[in-house]
Structure formats: structure tokens, C-alpha cells
Amino acid sequence: MVERESPLGAAFRPGRHGNLSAGPGLRISEVTPSGIAEAAAWPGMKAALAEVISSVTALSLSAEPNTGDVGPESSAFSIGPQRFLVTGGADLPARLAAALPLEIGTVTDLSHGRTAIRIEGARAGWVLSKLFAIDFHAEAFPLTEGRATVHHDIFAQIQRISPNGFDIYVFRSFARAFWLELCEAAEEVGYEVAG
Amino acid sequence: MSARRATGGGLIDRSQPIRFTFDGKTYTGYAGDTLASALLANGVTLVGRSFKYHRPRGIFTAGIDEPNALVTVLKDGVREPNIPATGIEIYDGLTAESQNRFPSLEFDLAAVNQLAGPLFSAGFYYKTFMGPVIGPLKGTRFWMFCEHFIRRAAGLGRAGYEKDPVRYEKMNAFCDVLVVGAGPAGLMAATEAAKAGKRVILAEQDPRLGGSANWSGEEIGGKKATEWAEVKAAELTALDNVQILTRTTVWGYYDGNNLAAIERVTDHLPAAPIGVPRHRHWSIRAGTVVLATGALERPLVFPGNDRPGVMLAGAAERYAREFGVLPGEKIAVFTNNDSAYRAAAALKEAGAAIVAIIDVRPEISPAARALAEQAGIAPLTGHAVTDTVGKRLTKVMVQHFDAATGRLSGDPRPIEADCLVVSGGWSPAIHLASQAGGAPVWDGKLQAFLPPEPNQKWVGAGAFTGALTTAEALSTGRDAGLKATGKKASRVKLPEVAAPALDPFPAAVFEIKAKGKAFVDLQHDVTADDVRLAHREGFVSVEHLKRYTTLGMATDQGKTSNVPGLAIMADARGLPIEKVGTTRFRPPFSPISIGSLAAERHWRFKPDRLTPMHDWHVKRRARMMEAGLWHRPMIYGEPGETVEQAYAREAAAVRRSVGICDVSTLGKIAVKGPDAAGFLDHVYTNVFSTLPVGKARYGLMLREDGIAFDDGTTWRLGEHEFLMTTTTANAGKVMQHLEYYLDVVWPQLKVHVTSVTDQWAGAAVAGPNARKVLQACVTGTAVDNETLPHMGIVHGEIAGAPVMICRLSFSGELAYEVYCGAGHGRHVWEALMAAGEPFGITPYGLEALGALRIEKGHVTGAEIDGRTTARDLYLDWMLSKKKPFIGSALMDREGQIDWSRLRLVGVISLDGRPLGGGAHIVEKADGNGLGTSIGHVTASCYSPALQKYIGLALVRGGKARHGTRAFLSDPLRKRFGQVEIVSHHFFDPEGKRLHG
Numbered sequence A: 001m002v003e004r005e006s007p008l009g010a011a012f013r014p015g016r017h018g019n020l021s022a023g024p025g026l027r028i029s030e031v032t033p034s035g036i037a038e039a040a041a042w043p044g045m046k047a048a049l050a051e052v053i054s055s056v057t058a059l060s061l062s063a064e065p066n067t068g069d070v071g072p073e074s075s076a077f078s079i080g081p082q083r084f085l086v087t088g089g090a091d092l093p094a095r096l097a098a099a100l101p102l103e104i105g106t107v108t109d110l111s112h113g114r115t116a117i118r119i120e121g122a123r124a125g126w127v128l129s130k131l132f133a134i135d136f137h138a139e140a141f142p143l144t145e146g147r148a149t150v151h152h153d154i155f156a157q158i159q160r161i162s163p164n165g166f167d168i169y170v171f172r173s174f175a176r177a178f179w180l181e182l183c184e185a186a187e188e189v190g191y192e193v194a195g
Numbered sequence B: 001m002s003a004r005r006a007t008g009g010g011l012i013d014r015s016q017p018i019r020f021t022f023d024g025k026t027y028t029g030y031a032g033d034t035l036a037s038a039l040l041a042n043g044v045t046l047v048g049r050s051f052k053y054h055r056p057r058g059i060f061t062a063g064i065d066e067p068n069a070l071v072t073v074l075k076d077g078v079r080e081p082n083i084p085a086t087g088i089e090i091y092d093g094l095t096a097e098s099q100n101r102f103p104s105l106e107f108d109l110a111a112v113n114q115l116a117g118p119l120f121s122a123g124f125y126y127k128t129f130m131g132p133v134i135g136p137l138k139g140t141r142f143w144m145f146c147e148h149f150i151r152r153a154a155g156l157g158r159a160g161y162e163k164d165p166v167r168y169e170k171m172n173a174f175c176d177v178l179v180v181g182a183g184p185a186g187l188m189a190a191t192e193a194a195k196a197g198k199r200v201i202l203a204e205q206d207p208r209l210g211g212s213a214n215w216s217g218e219e220i221g222g223k224k225a226t227e228w229a230e231v232k233a234a235e236l237t238a239l240d241n242v243q244i245l246t247r248t249t250v251w252g253y254y255d256g257n258n259l260a261a262i263e264r265v266t267d268h269l270p271a272a273p274i275g276v277p278r279h280r281h282w283s284i285r286a287g288t289v290v291l292a293t294g295a296l297e298r299p300l301v302f303p304g305n306d307r308p309g310v311m312l313a314g315a316a317e318r319y320a321r322e323f324g325v326l327p328g329e330k331i332a333v334f335t336n337n338d339s340a341y342r343a344a345a346a347l348k349e350a351g352a353a354i355v356a357i358i359d360v361r362p363e364i365s366p367a368a369r370a371l372a373e374q375a376g377i378a379p380l381t382g383h384a385v386t387d388t389v390g391k392r393l394t395k396v397m398v399q400h401f402d403a404a405t406g407r408l409s410g411d412p413r414p415i416e417a418d419c420l421v422v423s424g425g426w427s428p429a430i431h432l433a434s435q436a437g438g439a440p441v442w443d444g445k446l447q448a449f450l451p452p453e454p455n456q457k458w459v460g461a462g463a464f465t466g467a468l469t470t471a472e473a474l475s476t477g478r479d480a481g482l483k484a485t486g487k488k489a490s491r492v493k494l495p496e497v498a499a500p501a502l503d504p505f506p507a508a509v510f511e512i513k514a515k516g517k518a519f520v521d522l523q524h525d526v527t528a529d530d531v532r533l534a535h536r537e538g539f540v541s542v543e544h545l546k547r548y549t550t551l552g553m554a555t556d557q558g559k560t561s562n563v564p565g566l567a568i569m570a571d572a573r574g575l576p577i578e579k580v581g582t583t584r585f586r587p588p589f590s591p592i593s594i595g596s597l598a599a600e601r602h603w604r605f606k607p608d609r610l611t612p613m614h615d616w617h618v619k620r621r622a623r624m625m626e627a628g629l630w631h632r633p634m635i636y637g638e639p640g641e642t643v644e645q646a647y648a649r650e651a652a653a654v655r656r657s658v659g660i661c662d663v664s665t666l667g668k669i670a671v672k673g674p675d676a677a678g679f680l681d682h683v684y685t686n687v688f689s690t691l692p693v694g695k696a697r698y699g700l701m702l703r704e705d706g707i708a709f710d711d712g713t714t715w716r717l718g719e720h721e722f723l724m725t726t727t728t729a730n731a732g733k734v735m736q737h738l739e740y741y742l743d744v745v746w747p748q749l750k751v752h753v754t755s756v757t758d759q760w761a762g763a764a765v766a767g768p769n770a771r772k773v774l775q776a777c778v779t780g781t782a783v784d785n786e787t788l789p790h791m792g793i794v795h796g797e798i799a800g801a802p803v804m805i806c807r808l809s810f811s812g813e814l815a816y817e818v819y820c821g822a823g824h825g826r827h828v829w830e831a832l833m834a835a836g837e838p839f840g841i842t843p844y845g846l847e848a849l850g851a852l853r854i855e856k857g858h859v860t861g862a863e864i865d866g867r868t869t870a871r872d873l874y875l876d877w878m879l880s881k882k883k884p885f886i887g888s889a890l891m892d893r894e895g896q897i898d899w900s901r902l903r904l905v906g907v908i909s910l911d912g913r914p915l916g917g918g919a920h921i922v923e924k925a926d927g928n929g930l931g932t933s934i935g936h937v938t939a940s941c942y943s944p945a946l947q948k949y950i951g952l953a954l955v956r957g958g959k960a961r962h963g964t965r966a967f968l969s970d971p972l973r974k975r976f977g978q979v980e981i982v983s984h985h986f987f988d989p990e991g992k993r994l995h996g
Helices: A046-057 A092-099 A124-131 A172-189 B035-041 B109-120 B124-129 B139-153 B184-195 B225-237 B313-323 B339-350 B366-375 B431-436 B470-485 B528-536 B542-549 B562-573 B594-601 B614-619 B643-656 B676-683 B731-745 B770-777 B822-839 B846-856
Strands: A015-017 A026-030 A035-041 A068-070 A075-080 A083-088 A105-109 A114-120 A146-151 A154-162 A165-171 A191-193 B013-022 B025-031 B070-075 B078-084 B094-097 B168-180 B200-203 B242-245 B248-254 B258-264 B279-291 B295-297 B310-312 B330-335 B353-359 B383-389 B395-402 B407-416 B419-423 B426-428 B441-443 B448-450 B458-460 B519-521 B623-627 B630-635 B659-662 B667-672 B696-702 B708-718 B721-726 B752-755 B760-766 B793-798 B801-806 B815-821 B902-909 B920-922 B933-943 B948-956 B965-970 B975-982
Touching (some): A046 A092, A075 A154, A083 A092, A124 A165, A172 B594, A172 B822, B124 B139, B200 B279, B279 B431, B279 B594, B339 B366, B353 B395, B431 B458, B519 B562, B528 B542, B528 B562, B643 B933, B667 B676, B676 B721, B708 B731, B708 B801, B721 B731, B902 B933
Parallel strands (some): B013 B094, B200 B242, B330 B419
Antiparallel strands (some): A015 A191, A075 A083, B395 B407, B659 B760, B801 B815, B902 B975
């Protein structure tokens, strides 16, 4: 199989950067999964869709807004009414499409269309608050939940994957611009780009 | 020497001396000093020149309300003017300059303006420079003559032209309770809310929490007030649910409890640490806001009240207690209320001699009298200051005064003083509440405007509410915190306050009417006489008063002048102040940097959107151009080639052999669901439900009003699955259009639309040898004419990467669009380049793409411009008569089918020179090449196929003009010439070439 090329190009510079007076406050990495799919249900079918996703990925999902789950191989979170973003192995979109009857909804493969950037560390919420007008406090944005939001012109879907960790999914074509903005925002607290 | 550093006291760190420069001279202050306090400590009392008259001015306040002491700070190679010295924390190397003076602050030539004072009264500009020219010194022409000199002579500081190199940032914050102001009231409110478990943000504009506790000299909870504030601050800092923002001014209160604040992160540092911004703009979404913004002291208006050495009493108290600075050696106090007595006692305690306390009131409270005794002086009640004397203050003139009638009596007598501290009462800082909505309410006892009833979720506390004592601040602060939490029982014990029982209500005296210039607005040189002149000339509304006199304008926004100005207008009108009203406050509360508003968007107004092959293009030395957010190759120029030569070469290569173009930017939308085909029948003018799986069709969309909206091909990938392509420019709009119809108009349709623009990399391979290139690299499928006919779709692999190929043509040649996963885009592109090498495959950019499509007469956004119909573009063959579609109801309105509409034609330059897009077509040109326009050129190029300059145009009559001649008229570019109007199908009109 042909390896997928990262959109980050030369902007991806492994190592420590920014203000390291207190050590890097963050770790940033590209973590685009092999398989990314958007699964959408018809009105009233979100719970059924959640069940199908759970059956394929072993994740625990509900029909509640913002719901999500993170597993060792997969993750999923609600990105809007009746819609989930589901990640996993390269065959995930096909397996999901096969498992989802047309009566419940549809699956769209976005494996190449989205880039996932992970930001982890005590200052993750602080740095992301520079870019997004959403509340990153754990009470407002609990573990495993997702949010669909925007940074200026860049649409982003964000999942909290740990108390201080977030995966940010952006359109591939914007990934390099977003990466550079994220790194710039993180300079204040120092950051490490994981190679 | 007048002002000096006191031998002890203050919250400054005397172990940390700091050197700074003012007007080229080096001084020393201490950590914790402001520039104002440090200058006073060094005996510098003249710090600026006034706006209009260039009168010498000193330091008047100790905070953001400063009207006089505006300076220019030079830092990081940038001049930043009009910064109040009272808000600048000194640091080693700070360099500041005074402003609005030439050649020096001490000797300012423009001070001659004072002699022409009567000329520069209110309305001077309107009266002198507006209207018709009457005589030599009137009217707009005179203004044009004078403007240069006036602008040099009047004004504040001068900004530089250098690019600001420092960083600014934005920050978003959310909280249950935002407490604005960290004085005693704010500290109590924050503590109460925090102890109830609420998420609290406490914003304080000063570097230190505590507000008035830092200079009141009172005791709270058995401790010095400063110590109590320190303990409270430490308690709050230790809590996880409290975020404390010092050096942060909340300057805007918007709808939905959305507040704006500016944090001055590194202004107090010699240099910013890596990545740390200078200013941070905060957008704070608060559940409830506690406004504990305190009160601002007002001056009294009397002749000579602007002389260096005159200062607000509260400011003098603050300099003495917070900074250990005496603003003078022999200090006189002039007041209409008790609070100045506390200042007198503080100044005495710090080492100054109080030479007089002049009080307009006939009687004062016992507590005030006791403070006067502490200050070592018997107050002169029933007196007023009628003038001041000295370049820098040396004397004040005092006279008997009747507060009830405002009359002076007896002879004025001098009192020697080098400093006069003044208090005219206190005005609650209600600016944010006013911004939140509602008219301020006049309080006759306090002689001040109080906040309106809240119409957003805010609660007031402390002096903001008109409760001026510290005990009231603590209790109202606690109550506000409690109310913000929605709890009933407080978790915070109210501390005892040991403070003099001062009378909070001032006498209703704002002005002492005596001979001489008495300033109301020190920053804009507006005098009491100016206000009265405005009244005489009919500008009696407060809004007109402000605009006619400029009272309350400029950087301080009238913080010290608004109420005295209104009082003088009320007096002139014979009305009570509440009947005269007040202007509303608008953001910002105090000046903010434009940089903080732009923040990371400075010089970066939009993100770069890159295709998967972007780096290849750059490496290939393509000249890139912006197309919306996208970066696309314009040409792949060879050394020495012009743009025209490059695109002509590229387009010719496509016609001759084969070319390759990055079309990844085309909008791509997955349309899925059992109703997908029917939905597309609604959306497009032509039918898609009959399209077989594995085939594509060109489609046209109209807007609801029948105007053409967008075009593109849509591919049927499955029975219930389509891939819609849109123009690059309209991808977002089409997506919104589809979502709107699915959500609002036809919610019953089971259709999902998802943007997959970024999922697919696209390469157009076009030219007579295009099929051979594919045959050389595609596996897993044949690409011959049988397997892949025009508008057919196949799936295969190129160099191991899955691809989807559709045979369609924008260039008019045999052509294919090869789609692959975006992550494989460069890999597939390079494989296509390698396969095309034997055929001389040529990458081509947007210019060549444009030339090829113009030769074919294909339309783009230049022709689908929001004004043209399908018929205008001769696309009426796409208007289905078998079904309704969006726009079908209105597309045949009379005006849409009128004969005179502009319709698509081709134009050929007859003089062998280029045609310009946007140039007019005129039927008959006069001697200057001008005439009545019959249309305009939409796109133009040099056509390598025709070897002529050609263009597409929208011309009245369209086809009917084929074969006629007209003129190109482009006066902006001075391009005139004859053109021939022809069919827009310039090249291969039968379409033979695309069938190979």
C-alpha cells in the first residue's frame, strides 16, 4: 500500500521549540488515523447509528449531543446533529459502510480528507483557548466528548482524549496553516513536536 | 524642590532601583513605580503641553483617568503615543518623551496659542473653515491653506511609521462569575463566588490587587488594609477555580454577557520572553458579572485649575501611600467633600506640610475636622480657590464663597503652596453598566450618575453603586458575590473596618466663577466659557455639547470632565442636571491597542489552503497565485519567459500533446441517500436521476431568482451515491445551498451531503496523448474508448494508489480527471508525470487553463457572475422542461428574457493587442475612443491555437452581433481598439477533439 503523505511538509519540525524556561508545556503531534469516516443518521436514527458504530468499533456511544468515546484502536464523537466522526484502521470506513443499513444512515470516507493533530500537556487548554471560542474546562468539555468549532476560516472538530489532551481534526488543505498557527500559539509555553 | 520621594512608606520596592529616560534625561525610580510617580519622585512636575493652547501641564491623576500626562513610549523600535504616564510601570531602560511641544517641553513655541485663546473657542473650526468662501479668511479654501499648520500645532502625540514587531494575542475565556475590579468589593465578591465553587475570573487593571485598600490607610479585619488585600489575594490565588488577571482592563460589555478585556502582559518588562505577547485581548463569556469598578474623582472648575502642581486629592493620597511620593512640600487642599481630608492626613503623615484646607462648605463633619487636625491645619470653610499663580504653582488665591449661591465675596488672598490637591466629589465608574444597556441615573445626594437597572446579568458592588465607604464595599461585594452564585447563605465573614466616618455626600458645587480660564476638560482644552458659549449658540443637548466643544472626547473620554461639564450646562440652562442628561458610554472604557484586536490576524488575514501537490509546484518553480484561500500555480515559467509566453507554451503543449493540471481545488461534495438522485433533480436545471452509475454529467444550478449560480460535473458512483463537483470559488456556497434546502425546504428527503473536497486530489490530464499517458500508468482497469467513454468513470490504480478516473474535458481536448486519496496526491501526480515524459507532458497553471477554456467558450465565475441567466450564457439547452428545479419558477420573468440583456459572445482583437478583462465594448467610439457601452469583456487571453488576442464578452444582443465589429473602450487602462464579435466557441466548435 502506498504510504500516505502528511500535509504538514516542512512545517513539521520535530524537537523542542518556543519558550522552554519551564520546559515544554505541550507536546504536539500529527496523529491522523488510517481510517476516518463520517457516519450520519436520518432524523431519529442517531441511537441506532451509535449502536452500529459501537458494534464495529467496540466503542460506547449514545445519542446525546457531543457524546464520544476513545478506545485503543478507535475513537468516535458526535460532530453535529445525527453525525459522528469515527476513526480507526484503514478498513474502518468500508467496515462501517458495510454494517450500516441505508435505512439508518450513510458513511463517507474522509481518511484522506482530514488531518488529526494531537495537543497534550498541562497548558493544552490555555493554548487552544487562544484559537477557539469554546470552553476547554473539563466541566464544560468532559473526557471523550467532541466539539465542532472554527478558528477563523479553519473548521475544526475536537475530541478530548485525556484530561490534558485533545485531538483536533482539520481539513487536510488547511492542516499546514493550522499547524503553524498552533505552534505559534504554543511558543509562549514551549512545546515539543513528537517525530 | 517641590515633589519628592518620601523618606518611607509606599508599596514600592526600594531595594530595586530602576533607571529610565524621560525627554532624554535619565532618572531613577523603584520597582512598583509608575512613570508618573517616578517623575514626581524626581521633582518633575511639568510633563506635557495641552492640546490646543499648549499650556504647561502636570500630572493630574494617578490612574487611567489622566487627562494631562500623556507621553510617547519608545520600545522595540516603535513610537507609541498618548500613553498616560500614570499607567506606565517603569522598567530598566524605559524611554519616554513628552508630546505636543517644540522645541522642548520647557520652551514650547506653540505656547503663543494661549495669546490667541479667544480665537480658539468652541466651534472655531466650524465657524472659520466651513461653508462658502467669504473674504480671505473664511471657508474651505482657507482650511486647505491652514490645515498643515494647524495639524502640526494642535494635537497629541505622533505615531511612528515603523511596523510593530511585537506579538499580540487573543484569548477566549468562560466563567460562572467575572468580577471586574479587585478592590475590597471585588475581592469580597470573588471570594464569595469562589467559595461557592463557581469558576471565577477576577480582572484588575492595576498590577496589584486591592484597589483602594492600597492607599486608604484604613484597617480591615484588624490588619492594615494593604495587608488584608494581600491575604485575600493570596487566598484567591491558591484556589483552582479562580483565575486572576492583573494589568487587565475590562473595556467592553456586549450582548449575552460577552465582555472584552485587554491584558497588558509585557508592557512592564524590558523585553518580552519568547512567545509571550505584549497585549492579550480577552473575550470573556460570563454567567454573571460583578461590576466592582470603583469611582473616579472629579475636579473642581476654577481659574488656573490646570497649572502644573494642581492634582486630584485622591491621586495625591495614592502617590503618598502607594508610591511613597509627595507631590509637593507645601500642599493646599481644595474640596467640596470630606474625602480630601483623608488625603490631607495622608500627605501630612508622609512628610508634607498642609498649608490650607479650603472647603466650599460652611460646615464639615466631625470626622473631617479630626482629619484636618491630624493634618495640622484648621480648615477654611466657606472659601474657594479663585486662581493659581506661578509657572509651576507657587500660590493659590482664596476668597470667601457661598456654596448655596455660588457667590464670591471679600478680597482674594494668597496662600503659598507648591501643590494644590482638589476634590469635587466622586463619580461611580459606571461605564460598563452603561455599555450593557440602560441610561445612567442621577443621584442628587452624591451629585453623580449611578448605574442603571441591569438588563443583562450583572450585579454591582462597592463604589460603583455609589457606596463609597470601605465597609459598604465589603458588604456590597459579598452580597454581589452571593447574588452571582444564586446562593442564600454567605460563606464569607464580613471583616471589621476601622476608618473615619466621613460624610460621603459632596456640596453641589462644580465651578467657582471667577476671572480667568477655568478648564472643564483638561485634555481637550475645553473651558467653562466654552460650555456657556455652546449654550448661547444653541448646542444645549449633551450630545451637541460634546461634539461642538469636544468635551469628553480623546483618550480619557471625559472621565474627569463629563459631570462638571454637564453641571455647567445645566446651570446655563437653569435646569437640574438630571434634566440635562448625560451621554452614554461606549467601548472601550480606556484606550486599547489596535494590535490586540488584530492579534494573530495581523498581516495574515486568511489561512493558506494548499493542495496535496503544492510542494511539487513550488519545487518546480511555479509562480503561485491566490484563488480564494487556495494557492494555485499560475504558470510554470521557464527562465526568461513572460507570463504570456509561459501560458501560451503550456496551452499549446496541451493542444499538441498532453498537459497536466492540479484540479484538487474543485469543490467536491458527497451526496448520499435514497433520495439523492431526486434531490439533484431539484438542485440542477438538468436531470440526474437518469444518470447511470459509473457516468458523469455536466450540471447547472440556478439561484431561486433564476440567475445562474454554479456549474460542474456530478458523478454517479452508486445507486444512492453521487460525487458533486463545484467551481473552486463556489464550493462553500454550494454546500450551504444544499444544506439549507435539506434542513429547511425538503427536510423529508433522506440525503446527506458532506464536503469531500479535501478527500480527493485531482489531476486533469488533457491533450491528444492523454489516453496514452494513462495507459502507461493505470492498472486494474482499461482506459480505452470502450471502457472509458466520454463522461465515463473507472476505478483502478496508479503506482499502487487507488484512483478514480472520469473522462471529461474543460480544455476541449481528450481529457481525464484522475482522482486519488489526497494523501496519495503527490505520489500519483509524479507517476503521471513519469508516464507522460515520453509525450513531453507539460504541467499547466491557471493562466493556461483560462486560455484553453476561453478558446472553447466554456464559462466560469467570470461569466456566471450573479447577473447572468442560463439563456444569457446559451446554456438554455440545460433547462429541463420535464421537472421543476430551483430557479425554474422565476427564470422566465420578463426581465430575464429581455432582448436587451447582455449575452455571451467571443471577441477578437483586430489590432493585435491584448484585450483587458472588464473593458467596455462600444458600438461607436468617438474621437477619444468613448461611446455607449453595449457590454464588457469578461475574460481575455492570447490564444496559441488562433494566434490572436481573444476574449469572452457579455454584449447586448449576443449572437445577433456575430460577425459585426465594435470597439474596445478601456479608458482606465487607456486601451482602445477595434474588435470583431464572434461566436464564443473559438476552437473546435464541433467538439471533435475531446472524443479523441
